[in-house]
Amino acid sequence: DQQVKQNSPSLSVQEGRISILNCDYTNSMFDYFLWYKKYPAEGPTFLISISSIKDKNEDGRFTVFLNKSAKHLSLHIVPSQPGDSAVYFCAASAAGTASKLTFGTGTRLQVTL
Amino acid sequence: GAVVSQHPSRVICKSGTSVKIECRSLDFQATTMFWYRQFPKQSLMLMATSNEGSKATYEQGVEKDKFLINHASLTLSTLTVTSAHPEDSSFYICSARRGPPGGPYNEQFFGPGTRLTVL
Numbered sequence: 001d002q003q004v005k006q007n008s009p010s011l012s013v014q015e016g017r018i019s020i021l022n023c024d025y026t027n028s029m030f031d032y033f034l035w036y037k038k039y040p041a042e043g044p045t046f047l048i049s050i051s052s053i054k055d056k057n058e059d060g061r062f063t064v065f066l067n068k069s070a071k072h073l074s075l076h077i078v079p080s081q082p083g084d085s086a087v088y089f090c091a092a093s094a095a096g097t098a099s100k101l102t103f104g105t106g107t108r109l110q111v112t113l
Numbered sequence: 114g115a116v117v118s119q120h121p122s123r124v125i126c127k128s129g130t131s132v133k134i135e136c137r138s139l140d141f142q143a144t145t146m147f148w149y150r151q152f153p154k155q156s157l158m159l160m161a162t163s164n165e166g167s168k169a170t171y172e173q174g175v176e177k178d179k180f181l182i183n184h185a186s187l188t189l190s191t192l193t194v195t196s197a198h199p200e201d202s203s204f205y206i207c208s209a210r211r212g213p214p215g216g217p218y219n220e221q222f223f224g225p226g227t228r229l230t231v232l
Contacts, residue, residue, distance in 0.1 A: 002156075009154075036223075043117070043206050043223030044157070089157065099145065099210055099221060103157040 003027045004092050006104040013111055019077040021107050023090035026071065030092035034101070035064060035075045038087045047088075048075070080111045115141050117209045119224035126197055127232055134192045134227045136207030142187035143209035147221070148180075151204045163190045197231040204228050 005024045013019045023033075031052040036044035050057040050064045050073065057064050063076045077084055087108050091101040116139040126132050136146055145164050149157040161182050163169045169182035179201075181193040190209075194201055206226040 004156075041122075041204075041226060041228065043119075043208070043225050045223070046221070100147070100159060100162060101157075101221070102159070103149075105156045106154075 002105070003030075004090060004102050004104040006088075006090060006107045008107050009105070010108040010110070013080045013109065015082055015111055015113050016079045019075075019080045019084065019109055019111070021075040021077075021088050021090075021109065023073045023075075023104050024071060025073075025092050027092070027094065027102070028071070029094040030102075031095050032093045033064070033066060033073050034091045034093070035062075036089045036091060036103075037084075038089060038106070040087075044089060077109075080109075082111050082113065085109055085111045115209075115211055115220075115222040117143075117207065117222045117224040119205075119207055119227050121227060122225060123228045123230075125230045125232065128198055129196055131193055131195045132197055132229060134194075134205055134207075134229075136190045136192070136209065136224050138188045138209040138211070138222070141209075141211045143190075143211060144187065145210040146184055146190040147208045147210070148182060148190075148192050149206045149208070151206060151226075157206060160192075194229065197229070199231045202229055202231045 034049040035047040038044040048062045066073045087106045089106045090104045118137045120135045148160045151157045160175045161169045161171045163182045163184040165184045171177045184190040208223045211220040
């Protein structure tokens with residue numbers, strides 16, 4: 001039972017353009033959402049997060065949008081840079097679960113020149 | 114920043130042997146550590162939650178007698194894969210949570226992972 005889904009396994013975007021990565025979840029108890037970036041043979045590194053009381057959080061080139069009614073969140077990267085090429089995971093957590101994270105399946109982003 | 118290390122980064126072992134993987138928080142104390150495994154092109158799956166000084170809490174379907182977790186100090190947790198078999202081959206990643214339970218979720222830092230191959 002995949003509670004967090006990233007339906008696009010890969011995405012290719014030209015340098016300078018916007019990258020939009022999508023994530024859907026099914027568990028209505030999730031109240032905190034995070035995006036992680038991962039390179040091969042490395043652990044994930046935290047990018048940005050959002051609480052369910054907000055619908056948008058911005059940090060530099062990265063913006064996360066949350067649509068609670070649709071159980072959908074997205075990560076926007078503007079402008080995209082070649083160094084952004086990696087696998088991006090969204091993750092979700094529910095209050096009272098001691099910070100246990102449920103990860104999506106990941107989207108491989110390729111930023112081309 | 115907070116650094117989490119794992120050792121070894123890669124291990125190959127024979128079927129039936131046991132393998133120990135260490136996870137250390139290098140510059141902070143971690144009251145809680147998590148162990149994940151990742152199969153190729155799949156998500157990170159939480160295996161267990163490890164709290165310093167107490168028994169680990171395992172996720173459904175994870176055999177606690179096969180995957181022994183010891184969180185003996187605030188900076189070290191170990192995962193021992195006992196009597197390893199080829200199906201245990203995977204990428205194992207730990208994370209360490211800084212601060213007390215109930216704090217910011219983004220205070221969870223991941224190690225670089227350990228690639229286990231069982232022949």
